[in-house]
Amino acid sequence: MPNESVKIPQATAKRLPLYYRFLKNLHASGKQRVSSAELSEAVKVDSATIRRDFSYFGALGKKGYGYNVNYLLGFFRKTLDQDEVTKVALIGVGNLGTAFLNYNFLKNNNTKIEVAFDVSDKVGTKIGKVPVYHMDDLEQLIEENDIQVVILTVPASVAQTITDRINKGKVKGILNFTPARLSVPSHIRVHHIDLAVELQSLVYFLKHYPSKDQ
Numbered sequence: 001m002p003n004e005s006v007k008i009p010q011a012t013a014k015r016l017p018l019y020y021r022f023l024k025n026l027h028a029s030g031k032q033r034v035s036s037a038e039l040s041e042a043v044k045v046d047s048a049t050i051r052r053d054f055s056y057f058g059a060l061g062k063k064g065y066g067y068n069v070n071y072l073l074g075f076f077r078k079t080l081d082q083d084e085v086t087k088v089a090l091i092g093v094g095n096l097g098t099a100f101l102n103y104n105f106l107k108n109n110n111t112k113i114e115v116a117f118d119v120s121d122k123v124g125t126k127i128g129k130v131p132v133y134h135m136d137d138l139e140q141l142i143e144e145n146d147i148q149v150v151i152l153t154v155p156a157s158v159a160q161t162i163t164d165r166i167n168k169g170k171v172k173g174i175l176n177f178t179p180a181r182l183s184v185p186s187h188i189r190v191h192h193i194d195l196a197v198e199l200q201s202l203v204y205f206l207k208h209y210p211s212k213d214q
């Protein structure tokens with residue numbers, strides 16, 4: 001197995017779930033090896049990048065043979081902690097929040113939304129099997145449910161106040177869908193998903209780099 005102390009670059013780490021999902025499907029279909037060209041075609045990452053990524057975890061494909069699917073799967077499962085479920089709370093059960101609750105994250109993933117919070121008449125209901133609680137119980141339920149990650153789908157105006165409340169618990173990561181830029185202590189990592197920015201960026205690339213091969 002690869003040397004676990006090796007630090008994988010962030011760009012590589014971000015592609016791991018993509019590789020993992022594809023390899024799991026390959027494995028399920030009984031395939032034992034895969035070439036970087038096949039992988040490249042399936043996950044839409046160029047094969048030189050795939051070879052470099054895989055070299056970080058000691059998977060050196062052989063010419064004419066490719067990579068051993070079992071070996072790679074074992075590595076990904078370990079690296080992505082697939083055996084351990086990370087418990088997630090969602091705050092803000094509006095348009096976006098409701099859609100996320102109805103989506104079964106566990107299907108392809110190692111995360112589970114355990115609890116949701118709001119201040120509206122959604123409180124006391126269940127959406128996608130997830131109970132919706134009032135914000136008054138936020139700190140207590142985050143603690144009791146061992147929540148490590150929070151998805152924020154509230155109006156931007158309340159995002160920072162809520163973040164300040166989360167900061168005191170065991171939460172390590174926030175997935176922020178609001179346009180607000182959040183201040184957090186150093187033990188918390190924030191990933192900001194701004195759909196407007198992503199869309200603008202896509203349009204920019206389409207204009208300036210019309211084909212991905214150029």
Ligand SMILES: NC(=O)c1ccc[n+]([C@@H]2O[C@H](COP(=O)([O-])OP(=O)(O)OC[C@H]3O[C@@H](n4cnc5c(N)ncnc54)[C@H](O)[C@@H]3O)[C@@H](O)[C@H]2O)c1
Nearest residue numbers: 092093094095096118119120153154155156158177178195
């Ligand atoms: N809907 C989209 O397509 C979309 C896309 C990108 C980003 N966003 C952003 O995501 C966030 C949510 O968007 P939306 O369309 O779902 O909004 P929404 O108004 O439908 O939902 C917001 C939810 O937050 C709840 N809420 C309000 N104050 C709260 C508080 N103090 N504590 C807990 N819950 C509270 C509301 O009751 C409501 O259920 C916004 O910041 C929005 O800018 C939305």
